[in-house]
Amino acid sequence: MPQLTTRLEWLGVLFGVELADRCRNLSALLAEIEGVGTQSEDELVAGLRAVGRELHSLKGAAQADGASSIEHVAHAAEGAVLALLGAVSGSAKRPDEAWFDALWAAIDTVKILHAEPATDTSQLIAALVALTPEPLAAEPTPIASARARSKPTPSALPPARERTEQNSVRVSLEKLDTLLTESGELSVTHLRIAERLTEVRELQRQLERLQREWRKSRPVRARLRRGQVQSASRDAETLLGMAERSEQEVQSVLQRTRVLVGDLAQNISQLGAVAGAIGEEVIAIRLLPAGTIFSPLERLVRDVSRQTGKDARLVLSGTETDLDRRILDELRDPLMHMVRNTIDHGIEAPQDRLLAGKTAHGTLRISAVPRGDRVQIVVEDDGRGLDVEAIRDTAVRRNLLSAAQAGLLDTPSLIELIFHPGFSTRAGVSELSGRGVGMDVVREHVNRLGGDISVRTSPGVGTCFTVAVPLTLATTRVLLVEDAGQTFAIPSSSIERTGRTRFADVQRVEGRRALKIDGRMLPLVELADVLQRRAPDPSAADTWRSFFVLPQGERAVAVLADRLIDETELVVKALGAPLTRVRHVTGAAILGTGVVVVILNPTDLIKSALRNLESVQRLSPLDDVVPGPQTEPPRRRVLVVDDSVMTRTLERSILEAAGYVVVVAGDGAQALDVLNENPVDVIVSDIEMPRMDGFELTAAVRHDERWRNLPIVLVTSLDSPEHIERGAAAGADAYIVKGRFDQDDLVQTIGRLL
Amino acid sequence: MTLPVCDPAVEAVLKLRAEQLAKLTAASDASEEIEVIVCRLGTEHYAVESRHLRAVQWANGITPVPCTPSYVIGIVSVRGEIVTLLDLAAMIGLTSAPAATSNSLARPVLLLGLAGQRSGLVVDEVLGVQRLKLDRLQPSLSGREFARGVGPDNTVLLDLEHLFGGGRFNISDEV
Numbered sequence: 041m042p043q044l045t046t047r048l049e050w051l052g053v054l055f056g057v058e059l060a061d062r063c064r065n066l067s068a069l070l071a072e073i074e075g076v077g078t079q080s081e082d083e084l085v086a087g088l089r090a091v092g093r094e095l096h097s098l099k100g101a102a103q104a105d106g107a108s109s110i111e112h113v114a115h116a117a118e119g120a121v122l123a124l125l126g127a128v129s130g131s132a133k134r135p136d137e138a139w140f141d142a143l144w145a146a147i148d149t150v151k152i153l154h155a156e157p158a159t160d161t162s163q164l165i166a167a168l169v170a171l172t173p174e175p176l177a178a179e180p181t182p183i184a185s186a187r188a189r190s191k192p193t194p195s196a197l198p199p200a201r202e203r204t205e206q207n208s209v210r211v212s213l214e215k216l217d218t219l220l221t222e223s224g225e226l227s228v229t230h231l232r233i234a235e236r237l238t239e240v241r242e243l244q245r246q247l248e249r250l251q252r253e254w255r256k257s258r259p260v261r262a263r264l265r266r267g268q269v270q271s272a273s274r275d276a277e278t279l280l281g282m283a284e285r286s287e288q289e290v291q292s293v294l295q296r297t298r299v300l301v302g303d304l305a306q307n308i309s310q311l312g313a314v315a316g317a318i319g320e321e322v323i324a325i326r327l328l329p330a331g332t333i334f335s336p337l338e339r340l341v342r343d344v345s346r347q348t349g350k351d352a353r354l355v356l357s358g359t360e361t362d363l364d365r366r367i368l369d370e371l372r373d374p375l376m377h378m379v380r381n382t383i384d385h386g387i388e389a390p391q392d393r394l395l396a397g398k399t400a401h402g403t404l405r406i407s408a409v410p411r412g413d414r415v416q417i418v419v420e421d422d423g424r425g426l427d428v429e430a431i432r433d434t435a436v437r438r439n440l441l442s443a444a445q446a447g448l449l450d451t452p453s454l455i456e457l458i459f460h461p462g463f464s465t466r467a468g469v470s471e472l473s474g475r476g477v478g479m480d481v482v483r484e485h486v487n488r489l490g491g492d493i494s495v496r497t498s499p500g501v502g503t504c505f506t507v508a509v510p511l512t513l514a515t516t517r518v519l520l521v522e523d524a525g526q527t528f529a530i531p532s533s534s535i536e537r538t539g540r541t542r543f544a545d546v547q548r549v550e551g552r553r554a555l556k557i558d559g560r561m562l563p564l565v566e567l568a569d570v571l572q573r574r575a576p577d578p579s580a581a582d583t584w585r586s587f588f589v590l591p592q593g594e595r596a597v598a599v600l601a602d603r604l605i606d607e608t609e610l611v612v613k614a615l616g617a618p619l620t621r622v623r624h625v626t627g628a629a630i631l632g633t634g635v636v637v638v639i640l641n642p643t644d645l646i647k648s649a650l651r652n653l654e655s656v657q658r659l660s661p662l663d664d665v666v667p668g669p670q671t672e673p674p675r676r677r678v679l680v681v682d683d684s685v686m687t688r689t690l691e692r693s694i695l696e697a698a699g700y701v702v703v704v705a706g707d708g709a710q711a712l713d714v715l716n717e718n719p720v721d722v723i724v725s726d727i728e729m730p731r732m733d734g735f736e737l738t739a740a741v742r743h744d745e746r747w748r749n750l751p752i753v754l755v756t757s758l759d760s761p762e763h764i765e766r767g768a769a770a771g772a773d774a775y776i777v778k779g780r781f782d783q784d785d786l787v788q789t790i791g792r793l794l
Numbered sequence: 795m796t797l798p799v800c801d802p803a804v805e806a807v808l809k810l811r812a813e814q815l816a817k818l819t820a821a822s823d824a825s826e827e828i829e830v831i832v833c834r835l836g837t838e839h840y841a842v843e844s845r846h847l848r849a850v851q852w853a854n855g856i857t858p859v860p861c862t863p864s865y866v867i868g869i870v871s872v873r874g875e876i877v878t879l880l881d882l883a884a885m886i887g888l889t890s891a892p893a894a895t896s897n898s899l900a901r902p903v904l905l906l907g908l909a910g911q912r913s914g915l916v917v918d919e920v921l922g923v924q925r926l927k928l929d930r931l932q933p934s935l936s937g938r939e940f941a942r943g944v945g946p947d948n949t950v951l952l953d954l955e956h957l958f959g960g961g962r963f964n965i966s967d968e969v
Binding site: 222613621634 | 857964965
C-alpha cells in the first residue's frame, strides 16, 4: 500500500471505506424490506427508518468529503424514504416496485460517483424526487437543521450491530502479515532461549560432579590434617585451607545455579505461554464473519431472478461463522457464480414449479458451519436437480468422452464432469452462466485454498454443493521430507498417501519404474531427479526409503525420498524478487527451530514427474537383484496412537512392512477403548494428543492389571529431559524422538521390548 | 589571548579577500561525492553506494533453493522475512573469486534496499565505508553498464540500480 502522506488523502481513503460500508448496509436493509413480503407495519417502519439513517449519515460524510454529487443523490434518496414514513409516527406506506428500483439505482450510482464524480445523475434524482409527494428543498440544507427536522427515534434494529462497529478498527492485511511474522519470530526466539536453559542445566550437572569430587577428597584431607598436627607443615596447612574454601565455593555456586535453573525454567515457560497466546490471537485477527461475502448475494439473487424471470428467495445461516479473510476473498466470485448458476439452471420457472407441486418461489439456502479446523459452506436449492442425461450428452458432444465410455459411467462420475474445463449444458451461451467457464474455475479457486468441493443432486428435488475450506490460511499443514541432505515441506492436502519401500519391491511396467500401492500400479520417480539435484550414490537394494503419492485427477505419481520426518503446521512466506517464480517451489517457511525450509509446489512436481519418468537410474544396477531371503517376522500386534493421520499411516506402514499387525487410535481415550476390544503386544504412542495425552495414557495402561507389563514406546517431536523423565515415571519402556529417528529405530526398539 | 584590533577599512578588504578564497575552494570541492561500502571479491575491491543498501549482516545456515541458477546461493530468514542471497562475484562475471556455496561459513551480506527487492549480495569481506568523489573516477576497463568506473585505489564502483534494472537476474520459470 503506498504511503499516504497527506491528511486529505487519508480522509479520502476513510470516506471510500465508509462509503463501501454504508452501501453494504443499505443493500442488506433494502433486501430485507423487499424480500419478506409479510412484514408487520412495525417492522416496515423500523426498516425504513434504518435505511433513512444510513442515507443521512452517508449524506453527511459526503458533505464533509466534498463529494457533492453523492451528497445530492443521498439527499434525494433520503427524501424518498421519508415520504413513505407517515405523518403519524409508527405508520408507513408499503413501497412499490418503482420505489425499490429507484433506491437500488441510487446505491449503484453512489458507488459509481465515487470513481467518476462527473457522472450525470439528473435522471436518477428526477426519479427519486418523483417519489416524494411534497417538494423538497432543491439544495440539501446543512446537516444541523436537517437533523432538527427528522429526529431519529430508537428503532427495533439490533443496536448490537452499531455497537460492534464502534468497537472495531480497520487494519490493513499487510500489517497483519507483519504481525504474524513477528509473532513467528517470537516463538523461534523462545525456543532458542529454552535451549540455553538446557545448557545451564549442563553446567549444573558439571558443578554437581565437581562437588562429588570434593566430597570424595574429605577423608584424605582429614588424614592430612591429623598428620598436619604432628608435622606442622605450612604448605599443607595452606592447601587444606584452600581445599576447604573451594568446596564451600562450589557448594555456593551450585546452590545459586539451582535457583537460577528453577527461575529460568519458570520464566521460559511463561514466555512460551505468552508467545503461544500471541500467535493464536494474531491468527484469529485475520478472521472475518462469513456474512461479509454472504450479504452481497442478496442483491445478486434479486437481480438474477429478475433477469431470468424466476422467483428465488435466499436464506442465509451461519453468517457469523469466522473465516480467514483471504479465504473469503477467494470465495467471493465462486459463490456468486454458483448462485447465478443455480437460479439460471437449477430453479424452475414459477409455473413449472406449481405444476410440479412445489411453491412458486424457489429457495436457495446458503450456510457456513465450522467443522474442526475446516468450515463447510453449503449452497443448496430446491430446484430441478442436475440433469444427468444432459451431462452425459454434452460430454460426448464436446468429445470429452466417447459415447461408449459415457455409457459406462455411473451417476456420481457423470456429475463430477461438471467440474471439467469447458463444460456447460446450456445449448446457447447465456450471458450469465452459459460460457462454460464455471464450475472448473470454482473448483480451482477452492483447491487453491486447500479445500474441496462436492455435489449431491436429486432429480426434481434439488441440488446441494458442499465446499470445505480450511479455517485459516495463515498456517498450512505440511509434511516434512528429507532427501539428499536437505529438508523440504510439501502441503499435506496434496498428498494422497505415504509409505516406505525397498528397491526389491520396485517393478518395471512399460519400461518405467513403478510401485504397486493399494492395488494400483503407480509410476515412481526420485525427488532429487525431479528437483534436478545431485544425489549421492545409489544405496543398497535392501535400504528402506520413503515415498509420498501425489494425485492428479485419476492419475498419481509416487515420489521417492530418503525419509519422511513429520507433519507440522507452518506459516507460508513468499520468496520475493528476484525469485518471482521458481519451478517446483511455492515459498518458504521458518521451522520452530529457526531453520528455513523450501515449500514444494505439488502441481509442478507432478507435471515434471510425469514428464520425467525416464529419469536417471539411481537404483541400477541393483534393480534386478533377486530379493534376499525373507526372515519369518513375528506376527505380533501393535497399537499405534497418534492424532495425525499422516503419522499413524507412516508408522503403520513401517510396522506392517516389518511384519506386525497394526491397529490404530487417534488419542489416548480411543486407545483405551481399542485396548479393551483387542489384545496387543506393544503400544506405540505420540505424546501431544487431545483428550488424553501420551503420559496419561501410559499411566492409565499401567494402572490396569491386564496391561501392567505391556511394553509402551513413546514417540514424539520434543527432546527434553523432563519429558523423558515424565515418560519413565508414568511407566513407559522407551522413548523415541521423531525428528531424529531413523525409521529402523522404531522397529528395533519394539523388537527389543518384545 | 586577544586578537589585535584592526583598522575597519583593512578589515573590510581582508573580509572580501577571505570570501573570494572561500569560493574558490568550494568550487573545487563541488564535484559530487557519494558514500560507498567497499568490499572484497577475490583479490579485487568493489564499491557500492550505501544508499542502495538496507544493512550489512552476517549469514550462515543458508537454505539452497532447487531449480535456480548458480548465482542464487539460497535463502535465509532476516528477522522473520525471507531474503534471497545472491553471489555478487558470479553476477558480475568474476571467475577469479571462488564460488560462494551455501556450505560456506558465515559470510558478510549486503542487504539490498532497492524497491521491490528482497535480496542480499554475498561478498568475501566488507572493508569499510568511504566517500568517493565521482570526478576522480576513471572509465571502467570492461565498459559494462553497471561498472561506473574505477576509483583511485583500483576500487570498481558498481551501479546496483543498473545491475538489477531490466530484471536481468529475475527468475520466473514455469514448468
